[in-house]
Amino acid sequence: MPIARYLLLTGISVILVSCQTIDYCHQAVVGHLEILSKCRSNASVISDPASSPALRRQLELANRLRHFASDRLSLPGESSYGKYADIGRDHLVWVIYAAPEFSLKPKSWFYPVIGKMDYRGYFREDDSRAFASQLEAEGNDVFIGDVDAYSTLGWFHDPILNTFVNYPDIDLAETIFHELTHRKIFRSGDTDFNESLANTVAEEGVKRWLENEGRHKELKIYQQRLLHRREFFREIENARTRLEILYASDIAAPSMRLKKTEIMLTLREQFRELHQRWGGRGLDSWMKRNINNGHIISLKIYADQMPVFQELLQNCDGNLDLFFKKVKKLKRPN
Numbered sequence: 001m002p003i004a005r006y007l008l009l010t011g012i013s014v015i016l017v018s019c020q021t022i023d024y025c026h027q028a029v030v031g032h033l034e035i036l037s038k039c040r041s042n043a044s045v046i047s048d049p050a051s052s053p054a055l056r057r058q059l060e061l062a063n064r065l066r067h068f069a070s071d072r073l074s075l076p077g078e079s080s081y082g083k084y085a086d087i088g089r090d091h092l093v094w095v096i097y098a099a100p101e102f103s104l105k106p107k108s109w110f111y112p113v114i115g116k117m118d119y120r121g122y123f124r125e126d127d128s129r130a131f132a133s134q135l136e137a138e139g140n141d142v143f144i145g146d147v148d149a150y151s152t153l154g155w156f157h158d159p160i161l162n163t164f165v166n167y168p169d170i171d172l173a174e175t176i177f178h179e180l181t182h183r184k185i186f187r188s189g190d191t192d193f194n195e196s197l198a199n200t201v202a203e204e205g206v207k208r209w210l211e212n213e214g215r216h217k218e219l220k221i222y223q224q225r226l227l228h229r230r231e232f233f234r235e236i237e238n239a240r241t242r243l244e245i246l247y248a249s250d251i252a253a254p255s256m257r258l259k260k261t262e263i264m265l266t267l268r269e270q271f272r273e274l275h276q277r278w279g280g281r282g283l284d285s286w287m288k289r290n291i292n293n294g295h296i297i298s299l300k301i302y303a304d305q306m307p308v309f310q311e312l313l314q315n316c317d318g319n320l321d322l323f324f325k326k327v328k329k330l331k332r333p334n
Contacts, residue, residue, distance in 0.1 A: 031123030038085040083159040091146040094128035099293040115189030143294030151182035177205035196305035
């Protein structure tokens with residue numbers, strides 16, 4: 001047995017022993033081994049006559065993005081995304097976010113090495129829905145989000161996957177810069193910190209990349225997208241504030257349930273107004289779904305601390321090396 005494979009399997013066995021459930025960890029290990037087994041170097045895929053022109057173009061773009069990340073964003077672009085894997089499905093994992101009916105405190109799970117996380121992911125959609133049903137039966141609000149990429153935090157060289165390789169240029173850049181930020185800095189047990197940091201760096205990275213490429217028209221469009229994104233999150237924050245006040249009150253459960261429904265319906269109407277003002281299809285799904293606490297916390301995780309990181313980056317005059325040094329020194333909130 002090759003030594004690298006032996007060490008991998010040894011590490012996996014340790015994880016299995018220390019994980020909360022053998023079944024959960026088994027599916028995680030099998031899912032990731034599937035990805036590793038299907039990896040091919042970007043160069044070999046690009047040179048393969050069987051590869052489509054579209055795939056070649058996207059992998060060449062991914063190569064440029066990861067080099068830009070290393071050269072201009074102080075991110076470890078040379079350590080990831082040099083390989084490609086087609087896993088034969090549209091999404092990589094299905095992630096569960098859950099909270100009690102009258103609380104916005106997310107349920108969390110402990111994982112070896114990375115610590116506590118406020119979500120739980122499965123490589124099979126059926127597994128995620130089965131666990132979601134169990135959580136709902138216990139009285140939780142649950143949201144399942146499909147995810148196309150994740151970072152192994154430096155344990156492996158993450159590949160480009162078919163699940164996101166065909167993203168539009170800006171979305172591909174955001175994804176790569178986001179995941180590389182996790183590889184650069186990851187705080188064990190602090191989901192909000194990790195995701196808000198990665199979003200901040202990804203947005204800044206895309207703006208710098210578009211400027212560097214001379215794609216000024218697309219940069220203006222992207223800046224408008226970010227303004228829309230801020231408006232969207234403001235509505236989420238307004239709803240969250242109202243819900244927290246409601247949940248802290250001592251009114252009876254039936255009345256609390258009714259007022260909660262009113263807040264969620266108001267939020268959906270706010271999305272409808274944004275949709276009419278913006279045009280396009282960006283909020284279609286949010287206007288159709290029944291929003292619950294699980295949806296709220298899934299969004300909070302990715303934006304809650306972004307203002308802190310944006311201000312810090314501005315105070316560093318945009319110097320990302322200095323920014324990352326200061327990020328590492330930030331204290332955890334009490």
